[in-house]
Amino acid sequence: MKNIVLIGMPAAGKSTIGVILAKELNYHFIDSDLVIQEREERLLREIIAEEGLDRFIEIENEANRLIEAEKAVIATGGSVIYGKEAMEHFYNTCVIVYLKISYDSIANRIGDPKKRGVVLKENQTLRDLYEERCPLYEKYAHITVETDGLEIGEVMQKIKNSFKNPDIMI
Ligand SMILES: Nc1ncnc2c1ncn2[C@@H]1O[C@H](COP(=O)(O)OP(=O)(O)O)[C@@H](O)[C@H]1O
Numbered sequence: 038m039k040n041i042v043l044i045g046m047p048a049a050g051k052s053t054i055g056v057i058l059a060k061e062l063n064y065h066f067i068d069s070d071l072v073i074q075e076r077e078e079r080l081l082r083e084i085i086a087e088e089g090l091d092r093f094i095e096i097e098n099e100a101n102r103l104i105e106a107e108k109a110v111i112a113t114g115g116s117v118i119y120g121k122e123a124m125e126h127f128y129n130t131c132v133i134v135y136l137k138i139s140y141d142s143i144a145n146r147i148g149d150p151k152k153r154g155v156v157l158k159e160n161q162t163l164r165d166l167y168e169e170r171c172p173l174y175e176k177y178a179h180i181t182v183e184t185d186g187l188e189i190g191e192v193m194q195k196i197k198n199s200f201k202n203p204d205i206m207i
């Protein structure tokens with residue numbers, strides 16, 4: 038049985054939905070953000086402040102690349118798609134589910150991206166980040182679930198329905 042990896046923009050609902058999905062499937066739950074914090078013995082925002090964005094992405098790539106689990110739902114951080122090795126590892130061993138959300142919904146939910154610790158370069162807006170990342174999420178997704186306007190329970194149901202597709206082996 039393959040692991041399930043959730044990808045998508047920050048605040049798309051990966052962590053919230055991941056833990057509920059794991060419970061419903063009787064799978065383990067792994068939150069990549071917590072794996073990184075444990076490995077580094079620092080908070081994500083401390084890693085970003087002390088090491089800078091590029092190094093944070095390398096640390097994130099390494100932590101995700103090394104995740105070995107069975108029967109697990111893995112909620113990644115939104116910037117995981119910059120890590121080529123991590124994404125190839127997940128692509129080859131897991132079912133990757135992209136929680137897709139519109140720019141307007143995500144902007145409403147996030148508020149100030151700087152306060153949320155989003156990997157945002159100097160002079161880059163949340164809109165720039167959204168446009169840069171969407172093609173990367175799409176590139177790696179085995180399944181895309183549109184979540185706009187849906188409550189958490191409805192997103193869960195959509196994800197589970199998508200697993201009934203015989204082309205998707207989980
Ligand atoms: N479908 C949804 N509708 C409304 N709010 C949601 C939905 N999914 C998640 N949220 C809320 O958005 C916030 C961010 O969710 P979170 O799971 O931390 O996202 P991520 O892990 O993708 O960054 C939380 O407050 C969560 O309760």
Ligand SMILES: O=C(O)C1=C[C@@H](OP(=O)(O)O)[C@@H](O)[C@H](O)C1
Nearest residue numbers: 046047048114115116154155156
């Ligand atoms: O998208 C991003 O740049 C980030 C998202 C965060 O995780 P969530 O996607 O769970 O919020 C966390 O990994 C880090 O602060 C960077």
Ligand SMILES: [Mg+2]
Nearest residue numbers: 051052112113
């Ligand atoms: Mg999260």
